[in-house]
Amino acid sequence: MTVKLRTVATSRVxxxxxxxxxxxxxxxxFTTKEGVIMYIPATRKEKDTVKFLKEHGFELPLYNF
Structure with missing residues (x-):
């Protein structure tokens, strides 16, 4: 299935x-350099999330989560 990016107020959805x-x-x-978008539940432990992202080539954000 394909979904389209749309604008709602000042956000892209x-x-x-x-x-x-x-x-x-x-x-x-998070995103990769290739443009892959990954959504991870905020309930997941931070250290597990960081490890997963690094193993799969995702760029870490500049902010703390």
Whole structure:
């Protein structure tokens, strides 16, 4: 399935298809140099998230989460 990036007020939004079962209300978002976007539940432990991101080539944000 393809989703389109759309603008809502001052934000850019990607729709989450209904068939993707989500469990969290908040997510941290990251991208790779190739443009891959990753959403990770904010409930996940920070050290586990950082390890996962580094192993998969994601750029870490400049802010603390």
């Amino acid at each position: 990607l729709t989450v298809p209904a068939y993707l079962k989500t469990t969290a209300k908040e997510y941290h978002v």
